Amino acid sequence: MSAAFRPKPHPSPDQGRRFAFWKPRGIAFQGALIAGLVAGGLTWLGGQYLIQTDSKALAKESGIGLRHQAELMAHEIGLPLDAGEKQRALQALHRRLAQLPGATAFVVDANGQTILAGGPDVGAQDIRHVRFIDENTQLGDWGNGKALEVSQEVRGRLLPIGTLHLRQPLPAPVWAGGILPLAQVFSLFSAVAAFCFLSFAMRGIDPLHRVLDRAGAGDFYERAPVVGCYELRQLIQKTHEVLQRVGTAQEEAQKVYVETAIALSKTIEAKDRYTSGHSQRVMIYSVEMGELLHFDEERLETLRLGALLHDIGKVAVPDDVLLKPGALSDEEFQTMKRHPMAGDRILSAIPGLRDMADIARSHHEKWDGSGYPLGVAGDAIPLEARICAIADAYDALVTKRSYKPAMPVAKALEIIEADAGTHFDPELARMFVAMKRAGKGYKPLPQPVAVEVGRNQESISS
Numbered sequence: 001m002s003a004a005f006r007p008k009p010h011p012s013p014d015q016g017r018r019f020a021f022w023k024p025r026g027i028a029f030q031g032a033l034i035a036g037l038v039a040g041g042l043t044w045l046g047g048q049y050l051i052q053t054d055s056k057a058l059a060k061e062s063g064i065g066l067r068h069q070a071e072l073m074a075h076e077i078g079l080p081l082d083a084g085e086k087q088r089a090l091q092a093l094h095r096r097l098a099q100l101p102g103a104t105a106f107v108v109d110a111n112g113q114t115i116l117a118g119g120p121d122v123g124a125q126d127i128r129h130v131r132f133i134d135e136n137t138q139l140g141d142w143g144n145g146k147a148l149e150v151s152q153e154v155r156g157r158l159l160p161i162g163t164l165h166l167r168q169p170l171p172a173p174v175w176a177g178g179i180l181p182l183a184q185v186f187s188l189f190s191a192v193a194a195f196c197f198l199s200f201a202m203r204g205i206d207p208l209h210r211v212l213d214r215a216g217a218g219d220f221y222e223r224a225p226v227v228g229c230y231e232l233r234q235l236i237q238k239t240h241e242v243l244q245r246v247g248t249a250q251e252e253a254q255k256v257y258v259e260t261a262i263a264l265s266k267t268i269e270a271k272d273r274y275t276s277g278h279s280q281r282v283m284i285y286s287v288e289m290g291e292l293l294h295f296d297e298e299r300l301e302t303l304r305l306g307a308l309l310h311d312i313g314k315v316a317v318p319d320d321v322l323l324k325p326g327a328l329s330d331e332e333f334q335t336m337k338r339h340p341m342a343g344d345r346i347l348s349a350i351p352g353l354r355d356m357a358d359i360a361r362s363h364h365e366k367w368d369g370s371g372y373p374l375g376v377a378g379d380a381i382p383l384e385a386r387i388c389a390i391a392d393a394y395d396a397l398v399t400k401r402s403y404k405p406a407m408p409v410a411k412a413l414e415i416i417e418a419d420a421g422t423h424f425d426p427e428l429a430r431m432f433v434a435m436k437r438a439g440k441g442y443k444p445l446p447q448p449v450a451v452e453v454g455r456n457q458e459s460i461s462s
Contacts, residue, residue: 027202032195040187047179054173055146056131059139062148062170067137069096070152070166073105077116077164081107082156086116093118103168107154107161115162127167139170146170204228204236211239220247254352258305261353264346265312278395281442283307285391285432286384288441292431293387303384306359310388313343313360337372340364363388368422386425390416390432393423413437 073096080089097103097118106117127140127149136151149167153160207224214222220243226236269276286307290300314322317339321332328336343360347353361373362385369377381389397412407415413433420429435441 027205028195028198031198032191035194036187036191039190040183043183043186044179047176047182051146051173051176051179055170056133056139058170059133059137059146059148062168063133063137063150066100066148066150066166066168067152069100070150070164072096073166074152074154074164077107078154078156078161081116081154081161089116090118100166100168103166105164105166107164109162142167142169145172201229202232204232208232208236208239211243215243215246218250220244220250250352257350257352261305261309261312261347261350264315265309267315278399279308279311281395281399282310282388282391284442285394286387288435289387289391289428289432290384292435293383299384302355303359303387305353306356306384307388307391309347309353309356310343310360310363310392311339312346313339313341315346316342337364341373358382359385359388361385363392365389366423367425370422381425386428390424390428393419394432394436409436 073093076092076096077089080086080092093105093116097105104118107115109115127138127142127147130138130140132138133148138149138151140147140149147167147169149165152164152166154162154164204224204227207227211222211224214220222243223240224236226233226240228236265279269278283304287300287304290303295303317336321328321335324332340361340363344357347357347360359382362376362381365371365374365376365381365385366389367378367381367386369375394412394416397407397415398409400406413436416424416429417433420426
């Protein structure tokens, strides 16, 4: 199996430790915010409910004494009011109020008009959210606290004069002031606890995102540690299973594509025994250069396949031109020059081999721009194609063809060295020549046949 299709090892679950569970993420922050608000709100509402319950119980106890005071007060101010002695009635009212700290009282007539007030001249509507304790006693919000109000009829000698409203504030429970701080503490504690829990439970999300990003880029062998809450672990495992199936299917498809392309290239070599093994040798030389340049595994695999399939476009060249034993005419050479673009079209149409199409298209381009099919120059030529051009020319020189004998390696290296900077990338040519002169890399069988340099330079262009 080629390196490009070799499954990568799955990461250890321990690798998930680098994703700190406290790392702020959107879902953890939102969950912590909601949990804090809910906990604080529930604590505050619970405190308000307890205050209401406590106040109601206190109101029942205090209501008995307040009703008794209201009866005495109504009796003492009834006759003075009936006699028109309002000042005397007010004095009686104040004497009673002096025994009730914070209390206030007022009398309203049948029309709702206040006819006597002891304390602030306020109406019964100042009590909000009224709840009746009994028929004549009500409890409600007054100012910043609670108040108990008792209603008592005020009678004259013969007829009722109005209604006395005696209102007394109820003391808040001692613990009531601690409700808001308690709600804040619970809110903060709940937010921190929720954030830590959600961050820990969702710690597998970041690795899963990375896996899916890699899958979108065509790498189906990245794996995430199976960590987090049960549902997330199930999702990660399911994702791994799907990616494994997709990766296997893609691997099989790519192998079919490559095998098909290789079979096509072999049909070319099968036509001419002199070019048999040429593509494999060009592949070997190219990979040796790629390794010297420290290509990574993926790029080296692209170079390997691209070099192997660099001449695939020759399937479009007629046999009478492709297999001609002598030199090509100008018209025949123009026909031969079409094979790089033909190779580009073939490989571009095959999924998984599009990266190799650049090599097939550009392996006859020259550093000085005099090559074909596009006439590009210098760094505009893909690096892999520049490597393949040197490997292709070298193999053409050192192997026997129908139109020429093999050239000694030393002479071939001199030609490549001489063409550095015109035909070949000068740096790559220097590196290749140095590698071969040092005796490194693949060595073809020795062919000690002397040939003319000029004659063999012509063979490079084909």
